[in-house]
Amino acid sequence: MSLRSDNVPALRIGPSNGWVSLKLHDLWEYRELLYFLAWRDIKVRYKQTVLGAAWAIIQPFFSMVVFSLFFGQLAKIPSDGVPYPIFSYTALVPWTFFANALNQASNSLVSDANLIRKVYFPRLVVPLAAVLSGIVDFVLAFLVLLGMMLYYGVSPTINLVWLPLFLVLALVTSLGVGLWLSAMNVEYRDFRYTVPFLTQLWLFATPIAYPSSLLPEPWRTLYGLNPMVGVVEGFRWALLGTATAPGPMTSVSVLIALALLVGGAFYFRRMEKTFADII
């Protein structure tokens, strides 16, 4: 008669206070939902667009063209000994991933408000899916980068094996910042207007149009406080073999990125219980 034996543990639903655990186990249980939400985001993003997934390439590619023209040709900004177009594009690929991830993640909870109000699932899934869905765009833009390397005759070094780690660092940074922004955006919709502004400022605070080698030590290490510095210079080192091998600067970036992620996750979990009421 009974569907379950009597020793089912009871789930207790009560008020929680202050900081709560991340419940990563719960997140793991819902991994299929994570997959479906990311898949939905990818599928829907380029429906009803004429150029479709080409947008994933257009964005960084045209930035590269503009940068090469103004910073490379006119301002003659140094580019660590590689052709300027490939120098900037190598940075723009992870940067575009980061900027889009921030944008998607910060709006993710609000645009899935209906889900939040009507269904239970670990809320972390939503910004996580938004960030992960950007990987497809990243891969497309990365293929163009490989093409450019062939064109310019830049052959990758053995450093290439470290590239996945820098991609992970980009993911961690995006997710860390994305968690903060998405949770704050639920309560204060001001953040919707802040994000484009923030990414614009951040773009120039990151060595995309210029090399970080312009900065002398110890400033260069301090520069690593912007975790995207570590990502961008890591990409260049791994792919183009520039002299920006991971050092103190990268370590600072890694630490900051981890701090952002862990802090963001706890902050998110703390704010989570009010999402359904105020979204």
Next chain:
Amino acid sequence: MGDIAIRLEDLSKQYYIGGKQEPYKTLRETLANSLVSPFRRAAELMRGQARRAVALNETIWALRDVCCEIKRGEVVGIIGRNGAGKSTLLKILSRITEPTRGYAEIRGRVGSLLEVGTGFHPELTGRENIYLNGAILGMKQAEIKRKFDEIVAFAEVERFIDTPLKHYSSGMYLRLAFAVAAHLDPEILMVDEVLAVGDARFQKKCLDKMQDVGQQGRTVLFVSHNMPAITRLCGRVILLDEGRLLKDGPAHQVVSAYLNSGFGTTAAREWPNPAKAPGGEVARLRAIRVRTEGSWITDVVDIRRPVDIEMEYEVLQSGYMLMPHFQSYNEEGVHVFSAHDLDPAWRQRPRSRGCWVSTVRIPGNLLSEGTMFIGAGLETVDPVIHQFYEPDAVAFQVVDSLDGDSARGDYAGHMGGVVRPLLQWNTRFSPSKGEAAAMLSEKVQL
């Protein structure tokens, strides 16, 4: 205790109206609050929501000290007026929001349907949406794959399964949505009002499916305004009122207590406190009454006599064109008719502030026998904006006597039908051949 599926202990939920949620305050929040709230207030004042701006820190208890135990396999209905806390209770039990005080204990896998089609995306096809929606409701991919054909067949959308959802009719959309939900396989199922969708035939299919679920030994919590469905499906009913558990017992007892609450009659309801009345800044509902010709308030109406339904409301802002309307449902939940104000004196004319009474007369010999539930609403016209709608505001019984002058005539058995109009009958007679010959011969003899 192993056979308890759900236990509520002093479950309470407080909401800050127009304000924030946290019972605690931190420096950051206080700081942010003092920075943001002047702007928020200014914006609200500019939009004419002065009332809200003032009541920024007002709180209400959506749920208050609710205690009860629900055994495994019980099918429990939850009823109450709008704002009684029904949805809040389901939201807490499905872990969407946290209680402010007290706790709930749940044993078993919960499936909750506070809405059908949550997360449906118009750009995706029916097939893709089934997988997405299933995952959102907590189904595993393998499970969805296994039930896929069954879901499609239940929804009757086989031909359109690879068409994007935006090309679906609203009926197909709802059928697909319910089909996914109906194939959830939880030990505890919570349903909020989802049966108020689709055509009558599909509603019946959904109700039957619910009944199946109940008979499989699953625990079901069912929130609805559909009293007949509640009585049919649920053995036990809980009545909530202003967040408190008012009554808990056998279905028919609690339902009739609910329908008789207030004045000891279902035929009149009043909202003496304007702050709690349905409505907004433009107009507020004050009362709904059912009267017979002699202007008696009554909840029993002779099928042959006309009956007046009146709505008393207060207009708080002049200059709007208003359209009061009534919606009438029978005990099967069938929408019998909808009546919008046609009074030539006030049609298309703005109404000034003050108290108004709009009355509609339902002629005799129209309604069928049984209970009629009346919902009352008010809309401003041009643009159409809902000011309020109160479902099941009043109810009355239509009785058909055996006097012989109603549509029943001399028939005393069960009569179905949604309406029972008194129609004109005509009879023509053509004699059969044999009799005609006999008659003819009679005539000749004469």
